Amino acid sequence: MALYRFPDVALLMPALSLPRILIADENLAVQAQLAETLASDAEVISVVRRGQLAAWLDHPALAADVLLLERDFIRQDLDGFCRRWQQNPASRGCDLVLMGEADDDAEIQALAMGAQDYLRKPLNPLLLQARIKRLLAVRQQLQQLRAQTTTDGLTQVANRRYLDEFLAAEWRRAQRQQGDSLRGIGLIMADLDHFKLYNDHYGHPAGDECLRRVAAALKHTARRPRDLVARYGGEEFAVVLPSIAVAGVEVVAQRLQQAVAALEIAHPASPTHSRLTLSMGLAWCEPAPGEALGLLLEAADEALYSAKAAGRNRYSATVDLAVVRSLLSD
Numbered sequence: 284m285a286l287y288r289f290p291d292v293a294l295l296m297p298a299l300s301l302p303r304i305l306i307a308d309e310n311l312a313v314q315a316q317l318a319e320t321l322a323s324d325a326e327v328i329s330v331v332r333r334g335q336l337a338a339w340l341d342h343p344a345l346a347a348d349v350l351l352l353e354r355d356f357i358r359q360d361l362d363g364f365c366r367r368w369q370q371n372p373a374s375r376g377c378d379l380v381l382m383g384e385a386d387d388d389a390e391i392q393a394l395a396m397g398a399q400d401y402l403r404k405p406l407n408p409l410l411l412q413a414r415i416k417r418l419l420a421v422r423q424q425l426q427q428l429r430a431q432t433t434t435d436g437l438t439q440v441a442n443r444r445y446l447d448e449f450l451a452a453e454w455r456r457a458q459r460q461q462g463d464s465l466r467g468i469g470l471i472m473a474d475l476d477h478f479k480l481y482n483d484h485y486g487h488p489a490g491d492e493c494l495r496r497v498a499a500a501l502k503h504t505a506r507r508p509r510d511l512v513a514r515y516g517g518e519e520f521a522v523v524l525p526s527i528a529v530a531g532v533e534v535v536a537q538r539l540q541q542a543v544a545a546l547e548i549a550h551p552a553s554p555t556h557s558r559l560t561l562s563m564g565l566a567w568c569e570p571a572p573g574e575a576l577g578l579l580l581e582a583a584d585e586a587l588y589s590a591k592a593a594g595r596n597r598y599s600a601t602v603d604l605a606v607v608r609s610l611l612s613d
């Protein structure tokens with residue numbers, strides 16, 4: 284599957300729209316029966332050819348919550364399909380339910396292959412509805428739980444744990460896409476200037492409110508579907524920019540700086556500026572096979588340090604890891 288889908292934290296929040304169920308079955312009578320049974324609980328999409336299924340699964344915007352798959356639809360290599368399904372990050376967010384004959388061995392095999400459930404044919408509409416409702420309810424609970432464990436409680440942006448997961452997945456994706464012109468990853472480490480003095484002056488609750496407003500402004504600014512804003516710790520945020528050219532990183536940094544300036548948060552205790560400002564370290568990389576992700580973080584961190592040392596309220600030049608690599612090998 285060509286396209287990669289890693290949900291933004293906001294997408295992990297409980298969905299407000301109906302869940303989407305993709306039904307892959309060549310039998311039109313079964314399709315009609317399923318569509319009628321599930322229509323009140325889900326948006327139902329019918330797929331009757333294998334090519335259509337691949338197109339749906341490959342397209343992140345069309346992502347489904349559940350794939351209801353007739354065993355014979357895949358024919359010879361059902362086991363291989365299920366294995367690829369589990370390994371592929373693009374399908375990780377979608378539950379797999381197999382349908383087939385009323386046969387214990389087939390059901391055991393389906394569950395062993397990683398399907399969430401097995402529906403026996405001929406389908407009993409009430410049983411089918413009950414099973415799918417239960418699956419969707421569990422799914423929603425898991426999504427809520429995942430949202431809690433991946434979101435920073437104070438600022439509601441991604442937390443450090445999700446950042447690590449996200450960056451590692453993007454890094455691997457870029458490593459797989461050798462030759463792709465847009466496989467560069469930008470990383471901006473942003474730190475509020477003299478935030479200790481802000482806290483000392485206004486108190487911790489005001490400091491917390493300030494962090495919330497800045498986080499919202501960053502998130503509003505880095506808003507491409509695959510951009511990620513995360514709280515790295517304390518008053519430091521990380522902004523990940525997948526599929527970006529090196530020149531784009533500074534453009535985003537400039538916008539982030541403007542967005543924080545536009546908040547016009549007074550900071551009378553600051554020795555450098557009368558309003559709250561950000562310092563940012565910028566790094567960019569086209570990851571080579573085998574290259575460690577830690578280098579990108581280190582580069583952005585060091586660049587942040589130099590932006591602070593140069594007087595704050597500024598961003599560094601973008602550190603291109605290819606240049607660092609060639610300097611190291613000289």
Ligand SMILES: Nc1nc2c(ncn2[C@@H]2O[C@H](COP(=O)(O)OP(=O)(O)OP(=O)(O)O)[C@@H](O)[C@H]2O)c(=O)[nH]1
Nearest residue numbers: 474475476477478479480482487488490491517518
């Ligand atoms: N209100 C509030 N403050 C926090 C939170 N997390 C970290 N801080 C504060 O952020 C401040 C960070 O201080 P420093 O690391 O010394 O840096 P700074 O004052 O921002 O100075 P520079 O980074 O050098 O510009 C400390 O006072 C922390 O207590 C939080 O969740 N809420």
